[in-house]
Amino acid sequence: MVTGNSDYAVQMHGITKRFGAFYALKDMSLDVKKGSIHSLLGENGAGKSTLMNVLYGLYQADEGEIFINGKKVDIKNPNVAIANGIGMVHQHFMLVEDFTVTQNIILGNETTSRAGIVDMKKARKQILDIVEKYGLAVDPDAKICDISVGMQQRVEILKALYRGAELLILDEPTAVLTPQEIEDLLSIMHNLIDDGKAIIIITHKLKEIKASSDTCTIIRRGEYIDTVPVENVSGQELAALMVGHEVKLVVDKTPAKPGETVLEIKDLVVKNERKLEAVKGLNLTVRKGEIVGIAGIDGNGQKELVEAISSLVPAEKGSITVCGKPIINTNPRTVIDSGVSIIPEDRQKRGLVLDFTVNENAVLERCRKEPFSRKGILNRKKMEEFTQTLIEAYDVRPDDCGSRRVGELSGGNQQKVIIGREVAMNPDILIAVQPTRGLDVGAIETVHKTLIRERDKGKAVLLISFELDEVMNVSDTIAVIYDGKIQDTFRQGTVDENTIGLLMAGGKNHG
Amino acid sequence: MDKAIKILKKPLTMTLIAVFFGFIVAGIILAAAGYPPVHSLAVLFDGVFSSPKHISNVIIKSTPIILTGIGVAFAFKTGLFNIGAEGQFIMGCVASTVVGILFDFPPVIQIPLVVLAGVAAGALYGGIAGFLKAKFGIHEVLTSIMLNWIALYFSNYICTLNRFHKPDTIGTYPINRSGYTMILGNYKTTEAGKAALAQNEFLRSTVLKTDVNVGIIIAVILAVFIWFLLYKTAKGFELRAVGFNKSAAEFSGIYVNRNILHSMLISGAICGLAASLYITGNSPHGIATLAAFENTGFNGLSVCLIAASSPIGCIFAGLLFGGLIYGGQSLQYEVGAPSEIINIVIGVIVFFVALTRIIPPLVDRFSKGGKKHA
Numbered sequence: 001m002v003t004g005n006s007d008y009a010v011q012m013h014g015i016t017k018r019f020g021a022f023y024a025l026k027d028m029s030l031d032v033k034k035g036s037i038h039s040l041l042g043e044n045g046a047g048k049s050t051l052m053n054v055l056y057g058l059y060q061a062d063e064g065e066i067f068i069n070g071k072k073v074d075i076k077n078p079n080v081a082i083a084n085g086i087g088m089v090h091q092h093f094m095l096v097e098d099f100t101v102t103q104n105i106i107l108g109n110e111t112t113s114r115a116g117i118v119d120m121k122k123a124r125k126q127i128l129d130i131v132e133k134y135g136l137a138v139d140p141d142a143k144i145c146d147i148s149v150g151m152q153q154r155v156e157i158l159k160a161l162y163r164g165a166e167l168l169i170l171d172e173p174t175a176v177l178t179p180q181e182i183e184d185l186l187s188i189m190h191n192l193i194d195d196g197k198a199i200i201i202i203t204h205k206l207k208e209i210k211a212s213s214d215t216c217t218i219i220r221r222g223e224y225i226d227t228v229p230v231e232n233v234s235g236q237e238l239a240a241l242m243v244g245h246e247v248k249l250v251v252d253k254t255p256a257k258p259g260e261t262v263l264e265i266k267d268l269v270v271k272n273e274r275k276l277e278a279v280k281g282l283n284l285t286v287r288k289g290e291i292v293g294i295a296g297i298d299g300n301g302q303k304e305l306v307e308a309i310s311s312l313v314p315a316e317k318g319s320i321t322v323c324g325k326p327i328i329n330t331n332p333r334t335v336i337d338s339g340v341s342i343i344p345e346d347r348q349k350r351g352l353v354l355d356f357t358v359n360e361n362a363v364l365e366r367c368r369k370e371p372f373s374r375k376g377i378l379n380r381k382k383m384e385e386f387t388q389t390l391i392e393a394y395d396v397r398p399d400d401c402g403s404r405r406v407g408e409l410s411g412g413n414q415q416k417v418i419i420g421r422e423v424a425m426n427p428d429i430l431i432a433v434q435p436t437r438g439l440d441v442g443a444i445e446t447v448h449k450t451l452i453r454e455r456d457k458g459k460a461v462l463l464i465s466f467e468l469d470e471v472m473n474v475s476d477t478i479a480v481i482y483d484g485k486i487q488d489t490f491r492q493g494t495v496d497e498n499t500i501g502l503l504m505a506g507g508k509n510h511g
Numbered sequence: 512m513d514k515a516i517k518i519l520k521k522p523l524t525m526t527l528i529a530v531f532f533g534f535i536v537a538g539i540i541l542a543a544a545g546y547p548p549v550h551s552l553a554v555l556f557d558g559v560f561s562s563p564k565h566i567s568n569v570i571i572k573s574t575p576i577i578l579t580g581i582g583v584a585f586a587f588k589t590g591l592f593n594i595g596a597e598g599q600f601i602m603g604c605v606a607s608t609v610v611g612i613l614f615d616f617p618p619v620i621q622i623p624l625v626v627l628a629g630v631a632a633g634a635l636y637g638g639i640a641g642f643l644k645a646k647f648g649i650h651e652v653l654t655s656i657m658l659n660w661i662a663l664y665f666s667n668y669i670c671t672l673n674r675f676h677k678p679d680t681i682g683t684y685p686i687n688r689s690g691y692t693m694i695l696g697n698y699k700t701t702e703a704g705k706a707a708l709a710q711n712e713f714l715r716s717t718v719l720k721t722d723v724n725v726g727i728i729i730a731v732i733l734a735v736f737i738w739f740l741l742y743k744t745a746k747g748f749e750l751r752a753v754g755f756n757k758s759a760a761e762f763s764g765i766y767v768n769r770n771i772l773h774s775m776l777i778s779g780a781i782c783g784l785a786a787s788l789y790i791t792g793n794s795p796h797g798i799a800t801l802a803a804f805e806n807t808g809f810n811g812l813s814v815c816l817i818a819a820s821s822p823i824g825c826i827f828a829g830l831l832f833g834g835l836i837y838g839g840q841s842l843q844y845e846v847g848a849p850s851e852i853i854n855i856v857i858g859v860i861v862f863f864v865a866l867t868r869i870i871p872p873l874v875d876r877f878s879k880g881g882k883k884h885a
Binding site for chain 2: 312331332333334335336337342344349350351352353354355356364365368373377378380
């Protein structure tokens with residue numbers, strides 16, 4: 001048996017974790033050096049989060065040993081983990097919205113005076129010290145509900161540091177951040193390791209691994225694959241290690257052959273929940289056989305645009321037609337029946353009924369149509385057969401999941417179910433909103449291929465994404481949205497990232 | 512070992528465990544109150560099973576709460592909490608009574624007419640809550656609690672009307688005989704018929720001594736029908752989708768508001784059916800002034816909870832509930848235990864059923880512990 005080595009902040013050896021007969025982790029190992037950023041790379045459901053939950057004491061491993069600073073430890077629960085200097089920042093923040101930053105940080109770990117009264121002053125001072133030391137830029141007196149997502153994340157990091165964390169686990173830390181916030185986070189991470197702390201990031205974004213990490217451990221289907229120094233390997237190689245076969249990071253496609261107009265939006269005005277205009281006179285055309293990508297920063301009217309197309313919210317003004325037929329301000333069923341399929345942004349809220357089985361979700365829009373029901377009686381067998389074809393075509397895992405609750409599937413596999421379902425509707429126009437959010441490279445490749453295949457079949461495709469790379473790579477026409485309007489449109493390849501980036505930030509309006 | 516774990520995780524097993532613990536706690540409470548626990552529980556069981564008459568009475572008592580249980584369960588499965596079952600039941604009773612007294616057609620017309628009146632009243636009353644939820648987003652719990660009280664006082668008002676009020680009682684006249692749904696009910700109207708029934712030991716103790724009626728048969732058929740509606744039809748699919756995730760249902764082109772309204776209409780109709788079968792099948796075949804709720808609808812909530820919202824499960828949960836209420840009476844007059852004891856037993860069982868969620872994790876923990884030592 002390997003013994004601990006005090007050069008390492010954490011060593012996990014031979015970790016095995018079973019859920020019933022299923023091995024989530026099998027003889028998995030991870031060694032993280034002090035003063036380094038170590039990324040843990042793997043596909044959706046590969047076991048990254050399970051491994052970290054074992055380290056943080058949320059799960060107990062069935063086999064294996066954990067060493068912290070060379071000392072063997074038995075992490076029975078998160079309190080033991082915290083006492084051993086492990087801090088975890090979850091993907092979904094665990095903060096009390098109505099509390100201030102300081103109150104959130106000391107929650108559960110209050111500094112008290114002799115009489116048992118919370119010493120806010122002292123706590124605030126300690127927090128400010130940490131803020132200053134690592135350049136965290138957090139206002140200790142602001143309420144959580146008033147600060148940005150990026151700052152909320154820094155509060156989570158502060159919380160861990162305040163409890164004396166020497167090893168920080170960041171679960172997909174950049175999933176919710178803007179590009180500028182990602183930069184800030186990277187610089188904070190470097191400040192932390194300069195101080196001798198160690199960081200583990202769970203991610204499947206290759207770019208960030210290259211930008212941030214020293215070392216990368218790859219995990220596939222619960223098993224250890226390799227640990228590589230990041231500077232020596234290319235993104236391509238990392239992707240291949242993660243997926244197990246060669247992956248194309250650049251999208252392969254032939255030039256588009258656009259046909260007649262399918263979706264036409266004219267002078268559309270839509271108000272948001274706060275009754276303010278979010279879409280302000282938007283014009284957009286999507287034709288057969290082309291992919292139009294809308295590039296833009298979240299919150300520039302994309303959500304309202306999709307809600308208006310799907311008739312979930314009423315539009316104030318303008319027109320929306322599909323193949324010449326007006327669909328504005330009708331209802332979702334009419335829109336679907338008019339040949340519009342939408343892969344929604346929020347898959348768990350809009351896309352799936354999590355308590356339904358995969359079989360049931362696969363026919364959510366079509367339960368009343370043949371062959372899934374006849375005269376109002378469901379044909380479960382046809383539903384199962386159809387779902388099985390989806391599962392096979394889109395490699396949904398596990399491959400016998402038809403009668404399982406869709407909520408039991410990993411996020412990536414849930415997305416595959418939605419995409420398969422929407423494509424199978426055989427729509428005239430397929431609208432994909434953030435279709436690859438939270439997916440790993442293998443799954444992203446599948447999604448992009450699917451969009452292009454549908455285009456080649458002569459469908460109109462509208463892609464709305466906050467990932468500029470994705471829009472630039474996949475679209476034939478790039479439309480830039482800012483402040484509820486399309487600022488400009490370009491053919492793919494006629495414009496560079498900087499021009500679009502500037503337009504996305506409203507650059508044109510300022511000169 | 513794995514098989515044992517699987518069995519332990521089944522909802523039915525957990526419910527049975529809950530019932531078992533309910534009786535244990537009941538025994539402890541009986542002992543604490545100074546009554547011999549084993550003997551008391553034996554009396555309780557005797558009161559349920561010792562004679563065909565008792566069994567028949569339990570079934571009769573259970574029928575309305577099985578039905579209201581199914582009504583509540585249906586709403587639950589579609590994401591609605593129909594606490595208004597009580598009011599819908601009352602309105603069903605009122606409508607059946609009024610129609611049953613006002614009209615006197617031959618049974619082939621009279622019975623469906625009276626039953627349909629109750630069903631329609633229950634459906635409309637549930638529909639009010641459904642409409643308010645669908646149209647204005649007012650929570651069905653708020654509206655139906657208020658509607659329950661309106662129903663109570665409306666029912667009492669009907670009892671005061673000269674056309675319906677039976678002099679020297681607090682209730683109404685019974686409905687016309689042509690609306691009765693007791694099995695072999697006609698035999699009981701003549702001396703000769705009674706004598707005929709008395710000759711057969713079984714019929715004597717069941718049909719003659721109790722109001723055996725067709726309700727239970729209809730309840731069983733309805734449970735199967737509701738199960739079929741929920742799980743085998745496109746309508747049920749839509750109703751459940753709306754219940755689980757309104758946003759996704761809406762996005763998928765399912766009419767959310769329409770389904771909410773339909774769900775409450777159906778749930779109310781089932782409670783109305785419970786009422787009309789109660790009126791047509793049980794003495795006094797009419798309504799009486801209510802000082803407080805009689806809880807037929809509220810007990811349906813408990814039945815639904817014990818049955819984990821399964822319509823088929825409601826049959827068994829309702830029989831258990833009816834058995835406890837009826838058997839509880841013998842506990843009262845044979846052991847002298849107060850009737851509150853039986854309410855405690857019921858409460859404990861419901862409480863333990865709610866607690867059964869902790870069993871699967873416990874099983875996991877024990878099985879994991881077992882493997883560690885192996």
